[in-house]
Amino acid sequence: MTVLVEPDLRAGRPLRAVRPWTIALIAGLAATILCAAFSWLPSLWGDEAATLLSAKRSVGSLFGMLMHVDAVHGVYYLFMHGWIRLAGDSPFALRLPSAVAVGAAVAAVTLIAGRRGGARAAIVAGVVACVLPRLTYAGEEARSYAFTAAAAAWLTLLLLWLIDGRGRSLPAGPRRLAWLLYAAGMAVTSYLFLYTVTLLVAHGVILLASRASRRSLRAWAVSAAAVMVSLLPLAVLAYLERSQIAYLSSSPDDPSIWYYFLWFGMPWVAVPAWALVALGLWPAWRAWRRRGTLPPMPGPRAPSTRLVAAAWLFLPTGLMLVVNIVYPMYTGRYSTFAAPAAALLVAEGILVLGRMIGGDPRRTVAATAGATIVFAALCAPVYVLQRGPYAKNDSDxxxxxxxxxxxxxxxxxxxxxxxxxxxxxxxxxxxxxxxxxxxxxxxxxxxxxxxxxxxxxxxxxxxxxxxxxxxxxxxxxxxxxxxxxxxxxxxxxxxxxxxxxxxxxxxxxxxxxxxxxxxxxxxxxxx
Incomplete structure (x- = not known):
């Protein structure tokens, strides 16, 4: 969508010729292969059994079931109903669509990172997303969460293209069609899993923080309203079927859910990952502290990767956690659609760390590559654990x-x-x-x-x-x-x-x- 621009010319010459879609394709394919590898080893578990049994029903029987339970997963079950008739219902076949979906999410992550950071940022973000425990887990699970991550990533990229890319210069007709595509995509994504509608909050903040034009704000508001109206039938069914998640009210409070389980899987990944997230946000914090000493910049501002990722990572999950205080309705997997944002912020932290360690362009490249490799190595044991025979809720x-x-x-x-x-x-x-x-x-x-x-x-x-x-x-x-x-x-x-x-x-x-x-x-x- 937007050509990658490498900020460090001397260190980035070999990368400047690499097309952004080439990086996206390679990273997406690598993520798909990584997620699909050994995905048949863990025993299927309860949620995946719900997917399999729902998908094996006739369409009429499936719709009858959705009127009583699992309406929020209906679109995914309907897709899997067709998929298993083509590919079979072995554990590998059931989980393969999720692996492909994670590949699509990773491809979008590289394009988002590369918009402002160049090819090096795209590659680092692609590697981080490939190994991020939340995504490698979702990529071997026959549930809709990997699809929500992919859809959230591509919808965010589409939004950025509309407000800060070539989409701004489109004629009125094609531009309206692009916003219609955004609204339809958000609606379908929310029908895949209802809670992904909270992504609208993050997108609204991105628009406001970047001082988007009134035309863009108006188009987004109309799109968001249309999405909300289209979700009314699903919201009603979800409310009527709310007893299905009543068990969450009796689940013990576990700090690990908020600390490392959400996106990083294990403490030894979470500690450096959160440190890198903080480091990645540090330049934005410094800029905010200095804003009072600088004259305000007039007109729209290009949304930075940090702004996009922070809004996407923290706002939807934060909103769900606030609601969860009043009415228990949340578990860690529901934030899978924000996992690409976690990858973006970790990658930003690695890039900042590389610049801090490296005193010249060549050492900066080496430090960045080394930090990326170390993070991937920390994630490797989690990947191995995810592929154990009892990895899915101890199912045997x-x-x-x-x-x-x-x-x-x-x-x-x-x-x-x-x-x-x-x-x-x-x-x-x-x-x-x-x-x-x-x-x-x-x-x-x-x-x-x-x-x-x-x-x-x-x-x-x-x-x-x-x-x-x-x-x-x-x-x-x-x-x-x-x-x-x-x-x-x-x-x-x-x-x-x-x-x-x-x-x-x-x-x-x-x-x-x-x-x-x-x-x-x-x-x-x-x-």
């Missing part, structure tokens, strides 16, 4: 399915622990990894998910299933219990065990322990 469903496939025989029955919260129920192992349950009878199933108005299955108790004759010809049962919240040393639940004993089943002594589950074999003589 792939392991449970493999154990069942190796031990259960055709005609055996399976009973699942139904006392856990819906997103952790072992029954989802059968829905996410069905191969291990081939030929095994689900004797307590009441209503399958695709006929249900809620996203998972509904099940009978063991006692009720036996009254319906579901156990009449069963001689072997595999009871799959969830370990008590996965706490070290905690005893497993005993859901349904007493009822199975009352039906004449006895434990054989064969117990298979997986990471977070226990599979118990019970038998009884044939009648």
């Amino acid at each position: 469903w792939a392991e449970v399915s493999a154990a069942m496939g190796a031990n259960a025989r055709r005609g055996d029955a399976v009973v699942f622990d139904e006392s856990a919260k819906p997103s952790q129920r072992p029954r989802l192992a059968m829905r996410t990894y069905p191969a291990g349950f081939a030929g095994v009878r689900d004797v307590t199933l009441r209503i399958p998910y695709y006929r249900n108005t809620w996203w998972p299955d509904q099940a009978y108790s063991v006692k009720r299933a036996s009254e319906l004759g579901r156990f009449d010809d069963v001689t072997r049962v595999w009871l799959i219990e969830l370990d008590a919240q996965g706490l070290p040393g905690a005893a497993p639940d005993e859901y349904g065990l007493a009822s199975l004993r009352a039906l004449g089943f006895t434990e054989t002594g064969r117990r298979i322990e997986t990471h977070r589950s226990v599979i118990v074999e019970l038998t009884r003589p044939a009648v």
Whole structure:
């Protein structure tokens, strides 16, 4: 959109010839490959099970479900409904669109950074965004958050192009079409995930702080109003379905959520990352302190990368946290759409650090490259942890399915622990990894998910299933219990065990322990 201009001519000669879209394409492709690599290793977990089961429904069944639950994810589920019919529903296939979305977000980050900082700033920001833990996590998760990061980044770039790029010189007709594209993009993004509408607050502040023209302010205000009106149906449904996130009110206050979990993953990344953010904002702070000694600059001002990233990073998340005080409605992943802004500010800090350490252009380049490499190295262990087999909320469903496939025989029955919260129920192992349950009878199933108005299955108790004759010809049962919240040393639940004993089943002594589950074999003589 705007040609990169390298401020340091002597040190930047090799980079000045590099086109901005070349940097964007390389960085975006690298981020996609990095996110997709080993993404099939972590077991799917509760939220991803909701994605899979919702996407596998018929369109009619999906819309029926959205009237009762998960309306805020409806657009994403509809997209995934079509995607899995093309690519399948393996963990890799489910997560691949998110990897591509993160690649798109990283590409936009390089273009935003390069508008004012040149090719060097674009490359540093691209590397930081590629390894930022929040983005590498979102890029291997079958949820909409990676898409919101990509959409937020490109919408921000479009806004900058309209107020400080070639978009300013467009004729009236094409310019109106560009603002229409902005409004439509913001509406679709908010339908992907409702909370991303808070990005409008950041964009409004960017416009005001840069003293945008009245024409631009008026166009943005009309666009924002249109977006808000278009979101009314979704907002009503979200309010009616608010009990879905009622569990957030009982979640313990954890300082890590605000300190490092939001964007940086682990403390050893968060400490230097926040220091770099502060360092990146330091020049803006100094300029603000000196503003009283300098005459005001008339007319519009080009929004700096610092201004854009700070508004984008802090204002939407801050607004959600303020609302969360009154009504709990927030968890760290909801700020994924601000992760590109975190990458921009960390990159700004690295650039400032490079200039502070380097006394001449060549040493500045070396210092900047070294700091970038060190930050990437700090993020590497987080990336490895994210690709572990139990990285997703300690889920072990792939392991449970493999154990069942190796031990259960055709005609055996399976009973699942139904006392856990819906997103952790072992029954989802059968829905996410069905191969291990081939030929095994689900004797307590009441209503399958695709006929249900809620996203998972509904099940009978063991006692009720036996009254319906579901156990009449069963001689072997595999009871799959969830370990008590996965706490070290905690005893497993005993859901349904007493009822199975009352039906004449006895434990054989064969117990298979997986990471977070226990599979118990019970038998009884044939009648």
